[in-house]
Amino acid sequence: MDIQAPPGAVRTIEKSVTRNSSRRHPGRRDLNNSIKACFHRLQGRRHCTGLSSCLRVPAGSAVGLRMLWVGCILSLMVMGTRTLATYADLEDVPPTKVGEIIEGELVVSPRPASRHTRAASKLGAFLDGPFDQGVDGPGGWFILKEPELRFLKSGDALVPNITAWRRERMPYMPNVPYFSLVPDWVCEVVSDVTLAWDRSPKMRVYARAGVEWLWFIDPLAEGLEIHRLQDGQ
Structure with missing residues (x-):
């Protein structure tokens, strides 16, 4: 399973995707151990912010850099020609739906x-005992x-699946x-319905806000992808 960060996302400096050469999907025990090990590594990290670190792409990635700038320009063009949603619009969202304001x-x-x-639910329960309680x-x-x-500051409103503060x-x-x-850690559980929003606009919002750690969990592939926002590097 090869996972790549989309253009314009926070720079990926760590990826942890459990692998098994004989099976398509890794065992749950391996994934759980990977999750706990990754979360342990967050202990003692400083919360970092900085727009310059949010907009980095891997060195030498000319295509990624061009896509980043194209995305920023298109976003500005669209925002300049439409009425922006406000927090008041969230009050009209039915309780059976999830309402967010994204860019x-x-x-x-x-x-x-x-x-x-x-x-x-399983990830939240898995982390709650050792890291919350x-x-x-x-x-x-x-x-x-x-x-x-x-x-x-930006007017965005997001509802991530799991969130954590030190x-x-x-x-x-x-x-x-x-x-x-602003939280220190956010986890999004990807699905076909939310994938396009989770992996592009929401990543930009988290990066601009200064969310240091962003995880993606794929429940079907049983994969874990980790992004870290690093200040000045």
């Missing part, structure tokens, strides 16, 4: 399907499923309907 556009998606939901693990995180994130940045859990504090 000025109101995006309404169906609720996740069963496999998608199960993958997100500190049971047989280091603790130090708040991990939430499907919180609404509002990036006030407690050194968010010492207590606030009683709020949405979060404006």
Whole structure:
């Protein structure tokens, strides 16, 4: 399974996709060990921001660089000719749907399907004990499923599958309907319905906001893809 980051995405400096030469899909135990090992490596990392680091592509990738600039230009052209969605538009989204504002556009998606939901639930439960509650693990995180994130500077509003904050940045859990504090870690469980949004516009939003770690989980291929936003490198 060969996974490549799309043009314009945050620079991929780490990828962890479990492999098995004799089977198409890796074993669940191997994937679980990979997930836990990757999350352990986040301990002690600093939250980094910086637009310059968000817009990097692999060295020598002329095609990727051209696609990045074309995407930015087209986005600006489109945004200049349409009315941008606001947070008030989210109030009209039916409770049976998921409403997001992505680069000025109101995006309404169906609720996740069963496999998608199960993958997100299992991952959240797998990380909750050791990393949120500190049971047989280091603790130090708040991990939430499907919180609404509002990036006030850009006007974007996203609902990732799983999100986490270091407690050194968010010492207590606030009683709020949405979060404006940029998270340290986000995980999207990809599906056919949300793939185009997850792997392109939402990646740009996360990068501009300064989300340091972005994971993609593919529940069908049982693959894990990791992106890290690195300041100045």
